[in-house]
Amino acid sequence: MKQDFLPISKEDMLKRGWNQVDFVYVIGDAYVDHPSFGHAIISRLLESRGYRVGIISQPDWTDKSSIAVYGEPRLGFLVSAGNMDSMVNHYSVSKKRRKTDAYTPGGIMGKRPDYAAVVYGNLIRQTYKHIPIILGGIEASLRRLAHYDYWSDKMKRSILLDASADILSYGMGEHSIVEIAEALDAGIAVSDLTYIDGTVVKVKNMDSVYDALELPSFKAIKEDKRKYAESFYTQYCNTDPFSGKRLIEPYSEHLYVVQNPPAKPLSTMEMDDVYALPYMRSPHPSYQKQGGVPAVEEIRFSLTSNRGCFGGCSFCALTFHQGRIVQTRSHDSLLKEAEDFTKEKDFKGYIHDVGGPTANFRHPSCQKQLEKGVCKTKQCLFPKPCGNLNADHKDYIKLLRKLREIPKVKKVFIRSGIRFDYLLAENDLTFLRELCTYHVSGQLKVAPEHVSDAVLEKMGKPENRVYEAFVRQFFKMNEKIGKEQYLVPYLMSSHPGSTLKEAVELAEYCRDMGYMPEQVQDFYPTPSTISTCMYYTGLDPRTMQEVYVPKNPHEKAMQRALIQYRKPANYELVKEALLKAGRSDLIGFDEKCLIHPRQFANEKKQSRQGKSGYKNRKAAGNKHSVKKKQSGKKTHAKQRALREGK
Numbered sequence: 001m002k003q004d005f006l007p008i009s010k011e012d013m014l015k016r017g018w019n020q021v022d023f024v025y026v027i028g029d030a031y032v033d034h035p036s037f038g039h040a041i042i043s044r045l046l047e048s049r050g051y052r053v054g055i056i057s058q059p060d061w062t063d064k065s066s067i068a069v070y071g072e073p074r075l076g077f078l079v080s081a082g083n084m085d086s087m088v089n090h091y092s093v094s095k096k097r098r099k100t101d102a103y104t105p106g107g108i109m110g111k112r113p114d115y116a117a118v119v120y121g122n123l124i125r126q127t128y129k130h131i132p133i134i135l136g137g138i139e140a141s142l143r144r145l146a147h148y149d150y151w152s153d154k155m156k157r158s159i160l161l162d163a164s165a166d167i168l169s170y171g172m173g174e175h176s177i178v179e180i181a182e183a184l185d186a187g188i189a190v191s192d193l194t195y196i197d198g199t200v201v202k203v204k205n206m207d208s209v210y211d212a213l214e215l216p217s218f219k220a221i222k223e224d225k226r227k228y229a230e231s232f233y234t235q236y237c238n239t240d241p242f243s244g245k246r247l248i249e250p251y252s253e254h255l256y257v258v259q260n261p262p263a264k265p266l267s268t269m270e271m272d273d274v275y276a277l278p279y280m281r282s283p284h285p286s287y288q289k290q291g292g293v294p295a296v297e298e299i300r301f302s303l304t305s306n307r308g309c310f311g312g313c314s315f316c317a318l319t320f321h322q323g324r325i326v327q328t329r330s331h332d333s334l335l336k337e338a339e340d341f342t343k344e345k346d347f348k349g350y351i352h353d354v355g356g357p358t359a360n361f362r363h364p365s366c367q368k369q370l371e372k373g374v375c376k377t378k379q380c381l382f383p384k385p386c387g388n389l390n391a392d393h394k395d396y397i398k399l400l401r402k403l404r405e406i407p408k409v410k411k412v413f414i415r416s417g418i419r420f421d422y423l424l425a426e427n428d429l430t431f432l433r434e435l436c437t438y439h440v441s442g443q444l445k446v447a448p449e450h451v452s453d454a455v456l457e458k459m460g461k462p463e464n465r466v467y468e469a470f471v472r473q474f475f476k477m478n479e480k481i482g483k484e485q486y487l488v489p490y491l492m493s494s495h496p497g498s499t500l501k502e503a504v505e506l507a508e509y510c511r512d513m514g515y516m517p518e519q520v521q522d523f524y525p526t527p528s529t530i531s532t533c534m535y536y537t538g539l540d541p542r543t544m545q546e547v548y549v550p551k552n553p554h555e556k557a558m559q560r561a562l563i564q565y566r567k568p569a570n571y572e573l574v575k576e577a578l579l580k581a582g583r584s585d586l587i588g589f590d591e592k593c594l595i596h597p598r599q600f601a602n603e604k605k606q607s608r609q610g611k612s613g614y615k616n617r618k619a620a621g622n623k624h625s626v627k628k629k630q631s632g633k634k635t636h637a638k639q640r641a642l643r644e645g646k
Helices: 010-016 040-048 086-090 116-127 137-141 174-186 219-221 225-236 268-275 283-288 331-341 393-403 420-425 430-439 455-459 464-481 501-511 530-537 553-563 568-580 605-629 631-644
Strands: 023-025 053-057 076-080 132-136 147-148 154-156 165-167 199-203 212-214 248-251 254-260 303-304 351-355 443-449 486-493
Touching: 040 076, 040 132, 040 174, 076 116, 076 137, 116 132, 116 137, 132 137, 132 174, 147 530, 174 303, 174 455, 174 486, 199 331, 219 225, 219 248, 225 248, 254 430, 268 331, 283 351, 303 331, 331 393, 351 393, 393 430, 420 464, 430 443, 430 464, 443 464, 455 530, 486 501, 486 553, 501 553, 501 568, 553 568
Parallel strands: 023 053, 023 076, 076 132, 132 165, 212 248, 303 351, 443 486
Antiparallel strands: 147 154, 165 199, 199 254, 248 254
């Protein structure tokens, strides 16, 4: 049979000559048969093992018949909310409903429910009482044990229980899903699949559970935030596939949730095999009339070079999902995919990205990791690079050079995150030269996140002096190669540990750079991160020390406004923040001031005169604003001069 999309309807199934599918895959995203989408990888992997998979994309969760498209599958239902947690997909950090959904045809919002994996799981269970339900995807992965849910502001049970599912495949899932499928195909009851690495299951007693660490009960962590912090850190210290222990979380005398150790990382050969599966590399053609799927545009001509991240940022869920051990594809695999790009009629010669969670990680951080795993209580880069760190970009440089040599490839960009502290840990700056010469399109986006060392410590990020050193090296290198290129730093407001004092410090830094970010990321407490644990408990789970947490919406608005202090709409918030922080010295007409004072008279005559005076002041203020908001080159020239100490 010619290469084609997997069935999306009973009609498609019958055309293939099937009278039943082995698995029905219910997903919250549009069906995109591309390896950047988890459902595509898992479904194609199962297909390669001989299993028949039918896709149900974005079913109507108010109608039970929407998940009965194929009838009852032979082995079970697979359920994923999609490439994003459905709540992050639906709501901003201020809990306002987003207007568009990039993973839905036409970008239409509202095609999946809140807590999609839970809703889909229960919809299936209402119709098929005894069929195995296997949860997967990032929503399930990060909610696999009891967790704090920001949107309801309460502790929630393991999603396995709330979704009425039988087993949960966490992490990337290739190893565990094949093992689950083979066991079910062999006739083993799903209730007996309590042993598979990379899965979470529920049991009635602990007779079948061995060599496990017992976590505090769900009742205990609901009642005591300190208990939750302790439980979370135990989970965090057991995310490694080589050293991670089995964890058991009690819910009652007859109900326990068991997390088996993580699945082993994929070898390079296994990664190559996964990315060589017969993907159509596009959304299902049925979506064309609706305008396609917006999320595809950025990844269509991008290359996934690696998985996993040993960066260990506190606010990132990668440690819980992909893990800290870096896994890579071979050069041949990546070159083959890039060459396939050049055969597509829409390819303009630009590869948009060659990376992953962190672009410049192309191997494990040290030699011992593939045998003994990562250190439980130590980080590879924080608070400073480990003495055993293998900071080496040679393989990545070779890969990028090969990609640049492919006929019809004009430019290879790097748009995934670059860890500048890892870059500086290598004495040889060849990678920085190559990066600046060939892979930056005028501006390089980097993520210092903050400038206060007190906040950076809570973020698990290097001290600000490390970023400053990178900035100097970046501009020095661009001067050496004769290019005018700039840095665009990502900044975060309201992270645990940030008071108004630290927020003002960040605003002053923006002032000194002559830079005002167009967008500011307010800290978003997503499930299963150290930062979210801090947000909920007020404790740093690594030390159990108290942490200041800005939770009040008004204070969060002030912290965010300070970074964008030049916006007229932010004036009152900035003024209030400066006064509360005891920094009235930053209100005035001195060049170091963030805002000008506003004076209003009460008398009618003075009010009329005030209007005229205000117009003059406004005009003067606009001139000052224009001066501050210099053209791109002037702003970045000032940024460069500041970094060089001129």
